[in-house]
Amino acid sequence: MMKSHWHKWVRDWSGVAPFLVFSALFLIFPTMYLIVGAFRDSHDHFTLANFLGLLAPEITGSFFVSLEISAVSAILGMGFGFALTWAIAFGGLPAQLRATIVTFCGVASNFAGIPLAFAFLASVGRIGFVTSGLRHGFGIDIYAMGFNLLSVGGLIMTYLYFQIPLMVLIFLPVLDGIKREWGEAAQILGANSWQYWRHILFPMLWPSVIGSAILLFANAFGAIATAYALTGSSVNLITLLLYAQIRGDVLHNENLGFAMAFGMIAITGISNFCYLQLRSRSETWLR
Amino acid sequence: MAPLKPQPLAAWAIFGIAAGFFTIPLIATVIFSLSMKRNGWSFEAYRIVLSDSSFIAAFGYSLAQAIAAVLISTLLIVPAAYWVRLYLPAMKQWVEFITLLPLVIPSIILVFGYLRLYNSASWLPLTSNARSTDALLSFGYVTLAMPYLYRTIDAGLRAMDVRTLTEAAQSLGAGPLNILIRVILPCLRGSILNGAFLTLAIVMGEFTLASLLDRPALGPYLQLIGANRAYEPAALAVIAFSLTWFCMGFFQYFSNWRRGV
Numbered sequence: 001m002m003k004s005h006w007h008k009w010v011r012d013w014s015g016v017a018p019f020l021v022f023s024a025l026f027l028i029f030p031t032m033y034l035i036v037g038a039f040r041d042s043h044d045h046f047t048l049a050n051f052l053g054l055l056a057p058e059i060t061g062s063f064f065v066s067l068e069i070s071a072v073s074a075i076l077g078m079g080f081g082f083a084l085t086w087a088i089a090f091g092g093l094p095a096q097l098r099a100t101i102v103t104f105c106g107v108a109s110n111f112a113g114i115p116l117a118f119a120f121l122a123s124v125g126r127i128g129f130v131t132s133g134l135r136h137g138f139g140i141d142i143y144a145m146g147f148n149l150l151s152v153g154g155l156i157m158t159y160l161y162f163q164i165p166l167m168v169l170i171f172l173p174v175l176d177g178i179k180r181e182w183g184e185a186a187q188i189l190g191a192n193s194w195q196y197w198r199h200i201l202f203p204m205l206w207p208s209v210i211g212s213a214i215l216l217f218a219n220a221f222g223a224i225a226t227a228y229a230l231t232g233s234s235v236n237l238i239t240l241l242l243y244a245q246i247r248g249d250v251l252h253n254e255n256l257g258f259a260m261a262f263g264m265i266a267i268t269g270i271s272n273f274c275y276l277q278l279r280s281r282s283e284t285w286l287r
Numbered sequence: 288m289a290p291l292k293p294q295p296l297a298a299w300a301i302f303g304i305a306a307g308f309f310t311i312p313l314i315a316t317v318i319f320s321l322s323m324k325r326n327g328w329s330f331e332a333y334r335i336v337l338s339d340s341s342f343i344a345a346f347g348y349s350l351a352q353a354i355a356a357v358l359i360s361t362l363l364i365v366p367a368a369y370w371v372r373l374y375l376p377a378m379k380q381w382v383e384f385i386t387l388l389p390l391v392i393p394s395i396i397l398v399f400g401y402l403r404l405y406n407s408a409s410w411l412p413l414t415s416n417a418r419s420t421d422a423l424l425s426f427g428y429v430t431l432a433m434p435y436l437y438r439t440i441d442a443g444l445r446a447m448d449v450r451t452l453t454e455a456a457q458s459l460g461a462g463p464l465n466i467l468i469r470v471i472l473p474c475l476r477g478s479i480l481n482g483a484f485l486t487l488a489i490v491m492g493e494f495t496l497a498s499l500l501d502r503p504a505l506g507p508y509l510q511l512i513g514a515n516r517a518y519e520p521a522a523l524a525v526i527a528f529s530l531t532w533f534c535m536g537f538f539q540y541f542s543n544w545r546r547g548v
Binding site for chain 1 (some may be wrong): 293294295297298299301302305308309311312313315316318319320322362363364366367369370371374375378382385387388389390391392393394395396397398399400401402403404411426427429430433463467485488489492493494495499506509510513514517520521523524527528531532534535536538539
């Protein structure tokens with residue numbers, strides 16, 4: 001009896017065990033190590049001083065720049081993405097065009113990192129094709145007019161190249177879940193277009209819209225490669241500061257780096273938690 | 288007026304603006320990459336990139352990393368997803384939770400943890416030599432691809448009747464390992480290929496892990512070229528975009544194929 005119980009236990013766990021060990025070693029422990037390190041000083045004693053260290057203007061500054069870029073690119077990505085998704089789902093565009101847009105969104109949401117920075121530099125960088133074309137062809141010098149790709153605004157514009165497609169990919173299934181019958185029912189009850197949006201669609205869609213925006217926010221917050229290739233370190237993102245800290249301890253305090261990591265995990269963790277809450281809320285309506 | 292009457296004019300306007308935003312950088316990059324020589328268009332930038340031995344080396348290195356990541360992921364995730372469906376349903380939500388974590392933890396945090404936990408003075412000094420650092424980088428890529436690969440494999444398992452297939456194989460005398468290799472794995476080939484191309488797209492241009500682990504992958508190479516050259520980066524961007532398009536094309540092809548079966 002004991003033996004068969006033992007056998008069953010081994011059989012039940014044998015397939016999952018390698019996965020769990022791997023996840024512990026290369027996902028859970030490394031993250032836990034940083035989180036624990038954030039609460040330690042250089043002599044391995046418990047301390048909260050690292051978190052006070054986060055209040056240094058250099059670090060709060062970079063947190064705010066990261067939050068600003070992530071939030072603005074998420075909100076704009078949400079807005080434009082919503083419009084594009086609506087156009088695909090209900091605008092009456094040809095079905096073939098819809099398939100092409102969806103495929104393109106799959107590509108563009110994965111076309112991030114360094115090549116994306118290269119594409120924007122080649123287009124609207126100082127010697128980019130669009131920049132020089134406007135200057136020579138139309139006498140318009142966008143850089144003299146205040147445009148700068150290597151700035152917060154330029155970075156937000158570049159991020160939109162993957163944020164908008166990501167919004168479309170997340171949000172299209174939601175809009176596809178809207179049933180034609182709801183509109184017909186509302187119409188029979190005498191609702192006009194505005195009332196249908198305001199009283200039927202808005203209450204059902206807002207959790208998904210906000211949830212998607214939060215996911216876009218977290219997506220931008222952890223990004224590093226595009227910003228690094230585009231601006232070097234002229235835009236002071238928290239990820240770029242952490243990158244410099246990992247390479248050369250620029251803050252001269254190992255545990256302060258851990259506290260920064262903790263802060264980032266907290267922000268992305270809370271964002272994802274809110275996303276999951278909002279998603280389960282919207283799933284009760286849209287099946 | 289119907290509450291959701293199609294409004295083609297507005298839809299076409301939105302589509303036009305979006306098409307402009309998304310295609311202008313691509314067209315501009317292609318033209319820029321072709322204008323390296325002063326007199327007329329040429330493939331000079333492409334010629335320089337493709338004949339650069341360090342590009343070939345970096346490309347090959349990243350391709351090998353991607354293949355390693357796909358193999359390791361398959362070995363880890365297929366049994367795990369199959370087992371939690373069949374033997375440990377109570378663990379399913381925990382396994383799903385773990386596979387979602389890489390989306391929550393930014394890759395820079397992950398590699399920061401690796402560098403501190405597996406440094407040369409630690410209990411498992413994976414970063415002490417080049418070969419073991421290569422392995423650590425593969426493990427990192429397995430982790431980054433985990434959310435996507437788990438989902439495609441789990442969807443594949445959902446699409447087939449795992450329990451009936453397993454019981455049929457058991458009644459013919461097959462053991463769990465035999466069932467996994469000769470029944471489940473062949474049925475999942477579409478899902479696995481699907482996830483493999485997504486993994487390839489993620490790994491090929493990845494920068495953060497490769498750079499901080501100091502391995503000669505494509506991402507750090509791109510960064511170096513970007514910092515020092517003008518036209519070659521545009522050619523590289525065109526190559527990278529074509530590669531992503533190729534990977535995603537296969538990704539969608541195999542997802543449709545799976546649904547068709």
